[in-house]
Amino acid sequence: MELFLQQILTGLANGAIYACLALAVVMIYQAIDHFNFAQGEMAMFSTYICWSMIAVGIPYWVAFLLTIVISFAGGVAIERIIFKPIHNAPVLSHIVVFIGLLAIFNSLAGAIWDHTIKVFPSPFPDGSFNGLIGLHEIGMFFVTLILLGAIFCFFRFTRIGMAMQAAAANPDSAELVGIRVGWMLALGWGLAAAIGAVAGMMIAPIVFLDPNMMLGILLYGFAAAIVGGITSPGGAVAGGFLVGIIENLAGTYIPAIGSELKLTVALVLIVTVLLFKPNGLFGKSIVTRV
């Protein structure tokens, strides 16, 4: 029982990482109707910016806020500079551009900050709760919940959040009612980059900072978003925790899996969920007209 509880809590802690990233994935999906494969690398890059600021002596929370602002501006800039000109290109071409961005960010981070693994500070006190779960993990858990609340309110109660949803769901009609669809896309990119930055800064104290830190985690983030339902921020967070817990329990209790096949578990999980609930556990089913 002790082991079981321990594994659940470790799963929750890992799940918080995935949930954080899944939120950013959902955000960009709400805004542009695509996955952004460069999301993880953008978050990693933001985290490095924060690390540099802390390294020159700026207090943590100031650096934290500045990073969010810079990431937001960076996200908007990427949309305006790179994606606006190819707005009408086929979807597959967009994905190639995502891949190009991923390569650029990964390589640039390696060139600027070199490839050695760096320790990233945590804003929360050291220590743990009953030796079961670290205080940083608990802090991260609450940060994720606060983010979730903020996103929910943004989409539900603000004019601009509603406008953004409209722009993603039906760009033509949105344009007709006076929404500036182009800028909504840019805003979505900015917000997704900002949320990604928060995720990166929360994850970095656990997995340490290096240019490849996000490659594995992003897959879990996608899995979490899919399992929970890509249209639902709450579902994405629940999906993140679920993926974290299942991955840990399967690794512990099914001897054939162990630690070497953990990723395979994520694969099986995605495919199984999608088979039975193609829109995820909490997602809305979307009806289209022929």
Next chain:
Amino acid sequence: MTTDVETKVDPRLTSGARINVKWVAVFVILGVLFPFFIDGYTSFQMTLTIIYAIAILGLNLLTGFNGQFSLGHSAFYAIGAYTAAILVYHLDFPVYVTIPIGGVVCFVAGFLFGLPALRLNGLYLALATFALAVAVPQILKSSHLEGLTGGVQGLDIFRPDVPEVLVNTFAMTMDQWWYLISFGIMLLLFWAAWNLINSRSGRAMMAIRDNPIAAQSMGINTSLYKSLTFGVSAFYTGIAGALAAIVIEFVAPDSFTFQLSILLFIGLVVGGTGSIWGAIFGGLFILMVPNIAEEVSTGLSYAVFGVILILVIYVMPSGIVGLVDILKVRLKKKL
């Protein structure tokens, strides 16, 4: 009752598509003579280009002609390669026989993966296949399969020698011989793909891509065609994988990471989705451009590669074939 309006139908529309024999003949002759004018390393590189082109064509059948995304084709490439390697290494199969077997094994694997994939579309499918691509190297490395796959170390295999006659008459080297074999297989597979696309089945595949619901209401069995296309696509990629294993004489899990899937995908888009001969350009692109990027700057090679990619999409959003089509139209207007 007969219709009173006589419609004149353009005979080109009813006679079906024709292969442009002139150009194909030029291509084949140049392709066959090519290895005799270049050094061994270049012909090895060209062999790899051909292998990539085959794999990209497989991906194109699925994505370009049937509208199903896949970022998991490195998995099928790996299955093809390992099938060939295991048959040669453990069971002493003749090397040439393993190539079609690799393809057939992949066909089955692809068909089976295509069944659950039926329920997914667009980016969901891209993600599920991406997960497949990430999982396969892990499974290959897994200690449970180590006896079969050689684990992290992989397997070494050896190619048979060039037939005696060819060595005596043409002084043919190993690289040239395998270039020619790959070239022949590529021609065969391209011809088969061309026939498939211009058949009833090909039209069904494209109808499903353009509007699945309309296709279904016209009596096309969409589930069957979609999973069959998955199988055929995997077949092509599996043949490419088997060829690669033999040409490189070595297989290891780390040659088949998801990066390979992404490279194939880039080759597909850059070459041109929905075009058969675009695959050759795609193959050239993914073989040459990373090397060029490496030469420009070793430390920032990925960044250079990324910039090149983005620029390529800017200049030709629908790939090289799309660019050629636009240029053709412009040229015709001028004349």
